[in-house]
Amino acid sequence: xxxxxxxxxxxxxxxxxxxxxxxxxxxxxxxxxxxxxxxxxxxxxxxxxxxxxxxxxxxxxxxxxxxxxxxxxxxxxxxxxxxxxxxxxxxxxxxxxxxxxxxxxxxxxxxxxxxxxxxxxxxxxxxxxxxxxxxxxxxxxxxxxxxxxxxxxxxxxxxxxxxxxxxxxxxxxxxxxxxxxxxxxxxxxxxxxxxxxxxxxxxxxxxxxxxxxxxxxxxxxxxxxxxxxxxxxxxxxxxxxxxxxxxxxxxxxxxxxxxxxxxxxxxxxxxxxxxxxxxxxxxxxxxxxxxxxxxxxxxxxxxxxxxx
Amino acid sequence: xxxxxxxxxxxxxxxxxxxxxxxxxxxxxxxxxxxxxxxxxxxxxxxxxxxxxxxxxxxxxxxxxxxxxxxxxxxxxxxxxxxxxxxxxxxxxxxxxxxxxxxxxxxxxxxxxxxxxxxxxxxxxxxxxxxxxxxxxxxxxxxxxxxxxxxxxxxxxxxxxxxxxxxxxxxxxxxxxxxxxxxxxxxxxxxxxxxxxxxxxxxxxxxxxxxxxxxxxxxxxxxxxxxxxxxxxxxxxxxxxxxxxxxxxxxxxxxxxxxxxxxxxxxxxxxxxxxxxxxxxxxxxxxxxxxxxxxxxxxxxxxxxxxxxx
Numbered sequence: 001x002x003x004x005x006x007x008x009x010x011x012x013x014x015x016x017x018x019x020x021x022x023x024x025x026x027x028x029x030x031x032x033x034x035x036x037x038x039x040x041x042x043x044x045x046x047x048x049x050x051x052x053x054x055x056x057x058x059x060x061x062x063x064x065x066x067x068x069x070x071x072x073x074x075x076x077x078x079x080x081x082x083x084x085x086x087x088x089x090x091x092x093x094x095x096x097x098x099x100x101x102x103x104x105x106x107x108x109x110x111x112x113x114x115x116x117x118x119x120x121x122x123x124x125x126x127x128x129x130x131x132x133x134x135x136x137x138x139x140x141x142x143x144x145x146x147x148x149x150x151x152x153x154x155x156x157x158x159x160x161x162x163x164x165x166x167x168x169x170x171x172x173x174x175x176x177x178x179x180x181x182x183x184x185x186x187x188x189x190x191x192x193x194x195x196x197x198x199x200x201x202x203x204x205x206x207x208x209x210x211x212x213x214x215x216x217x218x219x220x221x222x223x224x225x226x227x228x229x230x231x232x233x234x235x236x237x238x239x240x241x242x243x244x245x246x247x248x249x250x251x252x253x254x255x256x257x258x259x260x261x262x263x264x265x266x267x268x269x270x271x272x273x274x275x276x277x278x279x280x281x282x283x284x285x286x287x288x289x290x291x292x293x294x295x296x297x298x299x300x301x302x303x304x305x306x307x308x
Numbered sequence: 309x310x311x312x313x314x315x316x317x318x319x320x321x322x323x324x325x326x327x328x329x330x331x332x333x334x335x336x337x338x339x340x341x342x343x344x345x346x347x348x349x350x351x352x353x354x355x356x357x358x359x360x361x362x363x364x365x366x367x368x369x370x371x372x373x374x375x376x377x378x379x380x381x382x383x384x385x386x387x388x389x390x391x392x393x394x395x396x397x398x399x400x401x402x403x404x405x406x407x408x409x410x411x412x413x414x415x416x417x418x419x420x421x422x423x424x425x426x427x428x429x430x431x432x433x434x435x436x437x438x439x440x441x442x443x444x445x446x447x448x449x450x451x452x453x454x455x456x457x458x459x460x461x462x463x464x465x466x467x468x469x470x471x472x473x474x475x476x477x478x479x480x481x482x483x484x485x486x487x488x489x490x491x492x493x494x495x496x497x498x499x500x501x502x503x504x505x506x507x508x509x510x511x512x513x514x515x516x517x518x519x520x521x522x523x524x525x526x527x528x529x530x531x532x533x534x535x536x537x538x539x540x541x542x543x544x545x546x547x548x549x550x551x552x553x554x555x556x557x558x559x560x561x562x563x564x565x566x567x568x569x570x571x572x573x574x575x576x577x578x579x580x581x582x583x584x585x586x587x588x589x590x591x592x593x594x595x596x597x598x599x600x601x602x603x604x605x606x607x608x609x610x611x612x613x614x615x616x617x618x
Contacts, residue, residue, distance in 0.1 A: 067447070069379060070379070070380060070485075101415075101446075104415065130441065130444060133375055133377075133379065133437075133441060134414055134415065136377075171380040171482075175380070265380070
């Protein structure tokens, strides 16, 4: 049994990623910590709790940091809709938040499952950064951390240089990337184009006729539209589920290599840029593995498997 | 009723004087100590905090270990050239008996503030990382803290760690920025006043003559500190009165003259850690804080002597 922990700013694509982990055989999700990002942290928490209930799971959802370490919050309602869930206005979940601060709960889980816990982060890295500053013993106790974030090829979305999750809290990202824990960075460039669900893919998903399939398409309706209008990228982009697919099935990532990766925190133009020293010119020891490409068919198969 | 204070500290020679002053003052009820890197590593300052509460017979007073490095900037050189590797002037006192709390300082701060809403005065004597982390974790504590009285910064006296910055702020300017901007009642006891009050060798000798455990410890650990002040400022055995000033400001605020104004903390570049007073309110985005600009040094020194030697 693999032990997972998901850190998420739950909006529409996060919700699908959570659903994948909760329904994946052989994986137990120990907890979900929510973070300010796509939407305010309480809203992210509501969306996460709704998703857990949809999956008939009892995974505890913990409320995390309400804002980035040093910056003002920046939300992505424009991409995910006013509720973060495509305007579906899902009902309030029945189960409340689990007691305690997410940073504390994450810290306890990492220590109790020392060497076992695999983290998957789907939002800004504020919870992890705070935990590492409070408890410096944590990074070496984490088995693996798969990060949806960054743009190894400098193909940004929120700016030309930066991907949203890293851009929102670059200081936190810098702390996390330099923490020494084993990191696999799934940059945003892996999660567009061929990785998107095109119309035929979405028709196929709808044909499954399950609540999971409907949920995936419904809550991502705004995202599908915005992706086309904003980025000129047709189809439904699902960065968090792609990342979760890589974490669940490592073969989804078809090329990976280890590098020194640094995060820009000073510049306005390139705030949150993930600078990957691909050629090793800085002569710094590698601190992260970078996923350079994925197998779109295999990722989609992973998704379909849990939606059917 | 005594004022409940929680001291966040990196002892440290002057921290030691300040903590002993607090523990020996009936106006104050120390509810806990939290340690922080700064004068030396956080491992050492945590042990020193335990030593100090034991010295004064407060063995049950909780001590929590705090952050080992700043929020976002790299760790600067520790102040061991000023305070000794052991933070105790190189005297290497025996290990304490007590144990640290099983929770990080920031979490302890949050819990104490919530447990005593409206009652706790935070007295930070080191870099502000723990206090900033507490605010980041639970922004709600800002309205539950009675006030913050901190040793740090410099409005018009320039810096000591760098030409621009006082050491505590310089060690974590981002944390300081969070604490100065939080919007709670805050008093900055900075170099403007702490360098005006000078403890002479005669004053320190008088303290030593009292012969109680507190003054004996101070007598032992101070020579290293005096040597630094002589080497750096040519003070011939005299020292500035940094951390005890902040504690004294809680005991008797009338010793200090303050002015309310916004203070901007520079977080980047060569002047990182500079605390810029905006006396004419030309920058409108910072909440005002109380800045200590005047001090009755005679009364301050008398208060410290009375408490430590009694």
